[in-house]
Amino acid sequence: MRQWMLRITAYAEKLLADLDTIDWSDSLKEMQRNWIGKSEGAEVVFEIDGTRIRAEEEYEKVTVFTTRPDTLFGATYMVLSPEHKLVRSITTQAQRAAIEEYQKITASKSDLERTELAKEKTGVFTGSFAINPVNRERIPIWIADYVLASYGTGAIMAVPAHDTRDFEFAQKFNLPVVQVVEPPAGKDWQGFTDDGVAVNSDFISGLPTQEAKKKITKWLTDRKLGKKTINYKLRDWLFSRQRYWGEPFPIIWKKDAAGNLYHEALPESSLPLLPPTLEDYKPTADGQPPLARATDWLHLPDGSLRETNTMPQWAGSCWYYLRYLDARNTGAFVGKDVEAYWMGKSEVTKPGVDLYVGGTEHAVLHLLYARFWHKVLFDLGQVSTAEPFYKLVNQGLILGEDGQKMSKSRGNVVNPDDILVEYGADAFRLYEMFMGPLQDSKPWNTKGVEGVYRFLGRVWRLFVDETSETEFEQAETTATDKANVKLLALIALNASIKDVPASPGQLKPLHTCIKKVTEDLDAMRFNTAISAMMVFISEAMKWEIQPVSVLATFLQLLQPFAPHLAEELWSKLQALQAGAPATSLPYTAWPKYDAALLVEAVIEIPVQVNGKLRDVIKVAITATAAELEALALKNENVQPYLAGKTVKKVIVLPKKLVNIVAV
RNA sequence: GCCGGUGUGGCGAAAUGGCAGACGCACAGGACUUAAAAUCCUGGGACCAUAAAAAGUCGUGUGGGUUCGAGUCCCACCACCGGCACCA
Numbered sequence: 001m002r003q004w005m006l007r008i009t010a011y012a013e014k015l016l017a018d019l020d021t022i023d024w025s026d027s028l029k030e031m032q033r034n035w036i037g038k039s040e041g042a043e044v045v046f047e048i049d050g051t052r053i054r055a056e057e058e059y060e061k062v063t064v065f066t067t068r069p070d071t072l073f074g075a076t077y078m079v080l081s082p083e084h085k086l087v088r089s090i091t092t093q094a095q096r097a098a099i100e101e102y103q104k105i106t107a108s109k110s111d112l113e114r115t116e117l118a119k120e121k122t123g124v125f126t127g128s129f130a131i132n133p134v135n136r137e138r139i140p141i142w143i144a145d146y147v148l149a150s151y152g153t154g155a156i157m158a159v160p161a162h163d164t165r166d167f168e169f170a171q172k173f174n175l176p177v178v179q180v181v182e183p184p185a186g187k188d189w190q191g192f193t194d195d196g197v198a199v200n201s202d203f204i205s206g207l208p209t210q211e212a213k214k215k216i217t218k219w220l221t222d223r224k225l226g227k228k229t230i231n232y233k234l235r236d237w238l239f240s241r242q243r244y245w246g247e248p249f250p251i252i253w254k255k256d257a258a259g260n261l262y263h264e265a266l267p268e269s270s271l272p273l274l275p276p277t278l279e280d281y282k283p284t285a286d287g288q289p290p291l292a293r294a295t296d297w298l299h300l301p302d303g304s305l306r307e308t309n310t311m312p313q314w315a316g317s318c319w320y321y322l323r324y325l326d327a328r329n330t331g332a333f334v335g336k337d338v339e340a341y342w343m344g345k346s347e348v349t350k351p352g353v354d355l356y357v358g359g360t361e362h363a364v365l366h367l368l369y370a371r372f373w374h375k376v377l378f379d380l381g382q383v384s385t386a387e388p389f390y391k392l393v394n395q396g397l398i399l400g401e402d403g404q405k406m407s408k409s410r411g412n413v414v415n416p417d418d419i420l421v422e423y424g425a426d427a428f429r430l431y432e433m434f435m436g437p438l439q440d441s442k443p444w445n446t447k448g449v450e451g452v453y454r455f456l457g458r459v460w461r462l463f464v465d466e467t468s469e470t471e472f473e474q475a476e477t478t479a480t481d482k483a484n485v486k487l488l489a490l491i492a493l494n495a496s497i498k499d500v501p502a503s504p505g506q507l508k509p510l511h512t513c514i515k516k517v518t519e520d521l522d523a524m525r526f527n528t529a530i531s532a533m534m535v536f537i538s539e540a541m542k543w544e545i546q547p548v549s550v551l552a553t554f555l556q557l558l559q560p561f562a563p564h565l566a567e568e569l570w571s572k573l574q575a576l577q578a579g580a581p582a583t584s585l586p587y588t589a590w591p592k593y594d595a596a597l598l599v600e601a602v603i604e605i606p607v608q609v610n611g612k613l614r615d616v617i618k619v620a621i622t623a624t625a626a627e628l629e630a631l632a633l634k635n636e637n638v639q640p641y642l643a644g645k646t647v648k649k650v651i652v653l654p655k656k657l658v659n660i661v662a663v
Numbered sequence: 664g665c666c667g668g669u670g671u672g673g674c675g676a677a678a679u680g681g682c683a684g685a686c687g688c689a690c691a692g693g694a695c696u697u698a699a700a701a702u703c704c705u706g707g708g709a710c711c712a713u714a715a716a717a718a719g720u721c722g723u724g725u726g727g728g729u730u731c732g733a734g735u736c737c738c739a740c741c742a743c744c745g746g747c748a749c750c751a
Binding site: 028 | 664665666667668669674675676677681682685686687688689701702703730731732733744745746747748749750751
């Protein structure tokens with residue numbers, strides 16, 4: 001079957017290097033690094049003994065990949081993957097049956113079986129020998145399924161003394177183990193896989209691992225027996241599917257004069273290419289993808305044929321954030337100006353998507369694929385930035401009430417719809433933000449929703465007159481038209497809310513709250529921002545008169561957390577404020593706090609003796625270090641702890657604390 | 664096995680190296696009520712003590728270390744969560 005691949009491996013290096021330029025969590029970056037799996041090493045060419053008849057002929061050769069070329073002198077055998085193309089030609093007559101049997105067994109195993117049954121090493125000797133290029137030693141060539149055809153060259157040199165897998169294999173099949181690395185004192189050289197010093201290795205003996213690698217790689221390169229190589233675990237991306245639902249490829253197939261097929265991209269003028277309407281979405285009888293059923297669509301007037309594979313689901317998720325910027329643009333996938341405005345860097349916007357919040361389940365696939373597409377578009381000059389998502393936050397998983405992952409089988413699923421009906425969207429939203437840090441996984445607790453629901457109730461009662469609410473409720477029960485919005489007009493504000501200037505004692509808690517909420521929003525610490533608002537409300541409930549200006553500012557702070565409630569109360573407040581323009585909350589300027597209002601005249605200073613708290617004293621904020629020290633030393637709760645001791649030192653931090661060191 | 668993260672009351676959690684447990688849940692006591700719900704007030708880490716308190720001792724997974732002072736910094740270990748896993 002002919003399939004399409006995207007050459008993501010060509011971007012492996014950029015995808016890896018640019019991780020350093022983006023603000024993602026370490027764990028996420030690490031997952032991508034592991035997925036890309038860069039490893040530096042060398043390819044080494046081994047000749048196969050007995051594969052030439054005359055001296056002037058070349059031997060058959062096998063190339064292996066190793067990250068430890070410095071251990072080449074310790075290679076005591078070689079392993080090819082069972083699928084390696086040379087296996088057939090080098091297998092001797094005596095070994096042929098055993099080899100073919102082993103290949104058959106391997107082929108019948110799934111990838112999963114091959115790795116899960118990995119405890120015990122298996123393999124078969126081919127009967128042939130390779131020649132170690134550094135010392136001309138003959139080493140046996142085996143095949144074994146612990147060597148993967150898809151990685152490196154599909155062949156390895158085995159150094160059992162310094163590789164765990166090779167060591168296990170050598171033990172099982174009684175192959176020789178030769179030490180070529182001297183570990184640090186106290187460690188056994190057998191199975192030692194870290195860096196050490198080369199031994200028994202001719203011209204690299206005595207060199208530390210890193211230098212030994214360089215020297216032997218150069219030696220091999222000079223003699224054309226090998227070269228420095230970088231390998232990636234990242235594979236090219238199989239990008240076609242044989243089903244209907246997916247974007248069709250804008251590709252057509254033609255025949256040249258000799259009758260050979262070749263393909264061409266559709267011109268930009270015939271984009272976007274839409275899928276044809278089909279009655280039947282199944283593949284054709286002869287195994288063609290469903291699109292082949294649309295004969296009118298399939299055949300172009302000039303005799304060429306359309307590609308019938310479709311793209312996988314990933315295709316859309318790789319660029320949707322760009323299309324969203326300019327979704328109605330019929331001339332391009334996104335307008336250049338629009339793209340530059342939203343994705344480019346400016347004084348107000350960060351480069352790329354400002355903030356991307358998503359779950360870890362996308363850590364390697366979606367997030368790597370999207371970065372790849374974006375980089376291709378960037379190299380084509382179609383987008384302004386090299387990365388799509390400079391700042392990314394993984395929200396934590398909400399677990400069931402039992403602390404387990406929610407799942408139907410466990411029966412611990414909480415349906416948001418039920419919560420919305422019971423407590424409303426504001427309470428639901430507020431609770432999710434209040435539960436704890438955004439990035440953490442944490443268990444759901446419906447009682448906790450009641451807590452924030454009660455807080456919203458307190459906010460409501462701070463603003464709304466109770467008797468008017470009762471009237472509203474009665475009117476609502478008797479009303480014939482339940483949806484009558486005018487009934488809401490019955491709800492009146494508390495008489496204690498007045499358009500009067502705020503006192504310093506009222507401004508201080510307000511500005512404390514503005515500061516905390518502002519800072520916490522920036523750092524996405526929603527839980528502590530909400531806590532600050534709870535503290536403010538408890539305070540404001542104690543006041544006899546609530547100035548409109550103070551409550552209005554509070555609503556601005558509440559708006560991002562509980563938008564519906566805040567907007568409703570805001571509209572009521574505006575009626576009280578003479579000449580206030582009728583604006584909607586999200587369009588008002590975010591409040592600023594006045595640091596001067598937060599300063600305390602008298603503060604509490606903890607007094608410690610040898611680091612232990614003994615008293616707290618109240619002092620003027622202006623108290624000097626000398627005054628604090630004097631006050632602390634003569635403090636009656638402190639005195640007993642100084643009795644019979646000498647004061648060695650007194651640590652005084654004005655506005656902070658006093659610590660007396662006494663021995 | 665390797666990589667990343669997290670360990671603080673009964674529970675969710677706070678805490679620029681400086682009063683551990685803010686805020687919330689659950690719980691207990693009280694007020695209002697004929698009663699309940701709702702609401703409001705009060706209490707609360709553990710231990711020891713007491714009629715009740717005060718005072719005291721211990722306390723942020725475990726063991727060390729740095730510091731006048733460590734939940735916070737350093738070293739070792741344990742447990743849990745997530746990811747990768749014969750990648751040479």
